[in-house]
Amino acid sequence: MVYLFYTLVMLQIGFKFSVRAIQEATTDPITPTKEDDGGLGQSPSEWKVKMLYDGDCPLCMREVNMLKERNKNYNSIKFVDISSVDYSPEDNQGLDYKTAMGKIHAIMSDGTVVTNVEAFRKLYEAVDLGWVYAITKYEPVATIADAVYGVWAKYRLPITGRPPLEEVLEARKKKDETCNDSKSCRM
Known part of the structure; x- marks a missing residue:
């Protein structure tokens, strides 16, 4: 989130920055599984919140990797890579790829979907880091935080050096048509 805040501040005041720094972010390789419990072997009754994340986003993966590492001690987050060939809206409250790409979504164990900040x-509360976002529960900070996140969500793809969502969706559609449900085919 610190990277996100810095990036958005730079956009607001008109600075241009190199995407190279973002591309140098360390990420875990994309796995072909639709749900990633971080090797913890979680059953549905064990996790408190399911995080839908874009495994193709290098900046997003910094936060995901931190949460995965922290989750090893809590086993309370189930991680689902929406960019996986196996991603299933049916397993995730009907959230299709396009919707999930628009902004962050988390699904509580009771099925409630939460978005944005x-x-x-x-997610942070699930790994005992709730204090990081605690201030965002109160106005006017809540409104400001959601507005800042909204700007990030809108410009996330170009900031991380990726094509617009429409192009990503078209490439995904073409891949689906070419692969004909083959699990070995990747974008």
Whole structure:
């Protein structure tokens, strides 16, 4: 989130920055599984919150990797890579790829879907880091935080050096048509 805040501040005041720094972010390789419990072997009754994340986003993966590492001690977050060939909206409250790409979504164990900064709050609370986002529960900070996140969500793809969502969706559609449900085919 610190990277996100810095990036958005730079956009607001008109600075241009190199995407190279973002591309140098260390990420875990994309795995072909739709749900990633971080090797913890979680059953549905064990996790408190399911995080839907874009495994193709290098900046997003910094936060995901930190949460995965922290989750080893809590076993409370289930990680789902929406960019996986196996991603299933049916397993994730009907959230299709396009919707999930628009902003962060988390699914509580009771099926409640939360988005935006509230999703981050729930995720961080699940690994005993709730204090990081606690201030965002109160006005006017809540409104400001959601507005800042909204700008990030809108410009996330170009900031991380990726094509617009429409192009990503078209490439995904073409891949689906070419692969004909083959699990070995990747974008």
